[in-house]
Amino acid sequence: MQLHSLLIRLWWSIFLLIAITPSYAATSLTLNDALRLAAIHSPTLADVAAQERGAHAALTTARAYPNPDLQVGAGSSLSKHLSVPNGHTRVAGLSQLVELPSVRAARRQGAEAGITASAAVVSDAQLNLRTSVTQAFFDVLRRQEEVKLATINHELLMQIRDRVKLKVKVGESPRFELVKAEVEALAAKSAVNSAELRITQARDRLRALIGAPLAGNFEVAQEPLLPPDLPALEELRKDLLERQPLLKVADAQMRRAQARVQLERNLRFPQPTISVGSNQDPDWKQWQVGVSLPLPLWNRRQGPIGEAVAGLDRAEAEKRQTSINLLGVLDQAYGRYQIAKNQVKIFETGLMHDAENAMKVAEAAYRYGERGILDFLDAQRVLRTTRLDYLNARYELQAALIEIARLRAPPPNAGEIL
Template identity: 35%
Template sequence: MPTAPFRALSAAALLAAGCLVQPAAAQPAAPSTPARAGQAPRTGTDASPLNLPAAAASGAAVTASLAGGPPLNLQQLTDAVILNNPGLLSAQRSRNTAAAAISSASAFPNPRLEYSAGNQSARQVGGVGGSLTTYGISQTIENPWLREARIDAARSGERASGFQVGVARNELVAQVRLRAYDLLLRQAEAAAAAEAASLLEQVNTRVRARVDSGESPRYELIKADAETINARSLQQTALLQAQQAGLTLNRLAAGALPPQWSLDAQLSDAPPVQPDLMLLRESMLARNPELQVLRAEVDRARSQLDLAEAGRLPHVELKLSQSREPDIKQNMLGVTVQIPLFDRRSGPIAEAGSELERARGRLDGRQAELEQQLQSAERALEMSRLRVQALSQGAVRDAEAALRVADAAWRFGERGILDVLDAQRVLRSVRADLLTARFQVQAARTELDFLSGRWADEMTALPSAALQRGGLQ
């Protein structure tokens, strides 16, 4: 399968993460200067620093509200989709059709029976008259090379159909994994938006107190109100996107998931250790179902060429008949052979040869594309890991520290409210980038597993008892 779904979903995640950031360019908060000697912070509501733990608790409450219903891990979710997805079930049934084609190709031609009856009248004096009957049976003896080539073509088609089931399963599992991580991304974005809105409400309360006391102009309150409204709107948008992601997963499972369920996984779950690129390439060449389908198509095209070439040799038809006249009984054995004098099967042979070359070209081209996609996914995984490490260990901490400094400077009168809002905007932007980077790590790892054909021949269906324990029934 082409990796367009991966790239499209990754682009959507980047766009949604960008929507969580204020469109205006964020200006980094200037470092605060220490309070001048003898200067004391203002008293009242605006004297206390921002309560970051309370804001984090607000985000945790949103996460808890999304975790209703029985918990399902990734394996249980995947198994439920595999058992109920209509597309995969249809691909599995198509394999039965291809298996029946082998029986059709292996069938022998039926014999033919002939019977005729009539009357014989004497036209001369002394002639013999009476009834006439003729019995006959004929059997076509197929060219063995033609028959073998036809059966080989049907078997190649059956193998291609089986590999198509692997393609459908591999694509489906990869899509489930990607959609599951997209659900986790939306839930994390909703929690981050709730935390940002809680911080903005704290700022809004203190700005309102200053405006009411006449210490600050009213435009600061208008700006704080606008930021708070925007944060709440982004939170609602993220919640709706999380619900939509859950509905998409339920659609893949044909509605077999419970009405309320939660995903027992984390966006920050560390994927398995990154394997060597050469090992991934060997696994891809050996197990990728797309390549296996194309190889089966090459084998079928080769069998079709053999079938066309064997068509030059004629069939042999044996015929045994008996004719009974009033005074004579005749037994005859005949052989019928078609001579390839005018039709040398040059047209079908040329068509089959061209189809074989086209199948080989598709195989070579797709193999080269998959090798490039494998290298691209491996590099994307490494870059995403480095980005997560840089953001989680440096940028997020610096943004949080900058917010504390800007808040302290504002409380001591060294900076304005706009500096605090800018610092909060920078923090939201960095956290959104961190969430997107974590999603990209999971998406790149999923793409590597997809390209290597990890789920092509892996039946992950759980028995019904296990599904009941997981809360699916």
Template identity: 35%
Template sequence: MPRLLRLNIKTIAIIALLSLVAASSTWAQAPQKLSLPELEDLMLSKSPALRAAANATEAARAAIDTARTVPNPQIEVMNGTRKPRVDNAQPNGNLKTISITQDLDMPWHRFPRVDGAMAGYNAAQANEQAFKSDMRAQLRLRYYDLVRRVAENSAAREDALLIEDIQKRVALQVETGEKARFELVKANAEMLNAQKMHESAVLRVRQARGALRALVGIQLPESFQVQEQPHVFAPPAPLNEVRDEVMRNNPELQRTRAQRQQFDRKLSEEKALRFPKFALRADQDLDPDWRSKRVGLAMTVPLWDWRGGPVGEAAAKLSQSDNELAYQEFSLVQSLEAAYQQYDIANAQVVALEGGIVRHAADALRIAEVAYKAGEKNFLDVMDAQRVYRAARNELITAQFELAGAWSEIERIRAIGR
């Protein structure tokens, strides 16, 4: 009896262990559900494109050190021989010359160069911030697009199940002679159409999942799922306040302004290169009889090259940046106003559809289904009610996506959470 008890205990332990292993395996294979903030953190921490933008900022920071660097001295050593003429009684000997040249980094050359490098660093920082804002806006759009496609797929599946149930009822009534065969033909056509729409919805879900994964990166598993976030957004601040905020803090404008300052410093640097360059020079000659030392100042005279081409190129780029800045300011204001208008329109549609249109259409479909089962309505009445409900429901899904898109665009222009 004790031996049998030990065997039962071992059997129970093995079964429990196998159950635990199976449960852990099932948990490991379960699809991972990610929220929108988690997807944003994953993309911002792992995206190669964002790392490349950060590398560009590091390169611009290193360019400041390059601009501040003092030129290295040039050391020249020459060895030779000295031979007297035929009528000279001096003996032969070796001749050695040592010279050191140090270029002087003049203030009118150095300051514009360093200021231009610092402006380039500011432009790189603003470009990184703008790129992050764009990536975040794209992620939000693709996230809400996937949410929309999942909702459409769920609705299409419900429609297909409803039509299949009705088709079975019509087929049974046709077999019993209660309905004409023409009703079955129409029911079959509606069922095939519903199945086709469901298959299309499944493919659109796959496309939306692939687009979202392509943006986040390979670190996002293929079997991921998203946690649906309610389409409830805080009303944006008044347009006038946001417009002033955008004109001050938008990273795209900051980048263009920094580039404009960089071109302005480049123009000053090219003009400064018209002034002479100076260098200190020290020489020492060594021979068997004499040792001579010389110290002097070397000057590069801009006699032929007056930097006409580089100055004209820098001036043209400065004018181009001014025009781009003016156009960008106007374009951003127009985009902000359009996003506000789109937000108001989509919000009004969502409120109207959620407030009664979809609910009334669903009630009408439910009444039509009950009446059809009771024999008070025909097949076409149910189909008409379903089409009305389907149209209202799809309009609500589209309006919610447009509301999310308008909100994402406003946040992108404002560069919130950068």
């Protein structure tokens, strides 16, 4: 009985362990699940989050006051008067650097600009991760559909081969037609294998981006394709210039460089150091209060100021270059979007229908002996190519839309793409 109850407890333990263990491959992976897992497990986001914490720490450093200096000393002393015995000398002093308000303000402004830059870097990393995961997710969907098309095509060619084989067997068709049908069937099988390899590669890319444990042959859930309608290019440019995180990073870096120029210029003015001290020996005791002030005679900080001004010029140039690059990428993505949209429209308004009709006509003609196997196989090949081109055009349109959304940088929960 003890062994029996022990086995029952062991069985229940295994059952509970399996029940509470997360399994990301138990059901089809949705796009929202992929984005959520990537946000949790991505090392890139952890890296930029650490940088943002460092920027906040830099602001704390900029606001800190300099520590005072304490000087303490002691030694032996000989008295000048015979009536006064020899004794010890004691020295104590305290000094405090008094920073100018303009210096502290410039340093604080630079640190605040660093926080703004790091926050924009975090936003850019999040946007890039969402874009990459979305692109990879739709790429897996694309490869899944390619496998389906290749499988359907292979099954159809196998049926054609069996039909031709039967005709050859009864003497209605020459053996050459069977050889041709077998070659087409083998090519279709090779296409299925290639499609399966591509879907494995696409899953590996998505798994690497997510960074979470996923089964090797996980499936992604079918997601509705993104709507192909976009505003005019000028409106997209306006959104990019207003919301793109990389431009916010460049702007914050420029303000940080401006603060450094102001800091270096303010440091030209001497900052006083106030000191208080005492000196005691056997003969007398002395108290001192003083102010020390460096004189800017030989070094007027021309070098640091020049370096800061050069850094500011460089930051301004980088901001302009970033804007030019992003607008150029947007123009290219918008061009790809228009081409893909037109291609999809051509396929949907007649090309797919024409290819399917041609396939039906060729099949009927071959069945009634009006056309040979070569015409039938050619029509089937045209239909297969047309379907694959239509699939590629649809997902090229998705890729362009996702890239434009990344450049447009919609705010969170705005109801737009990404």
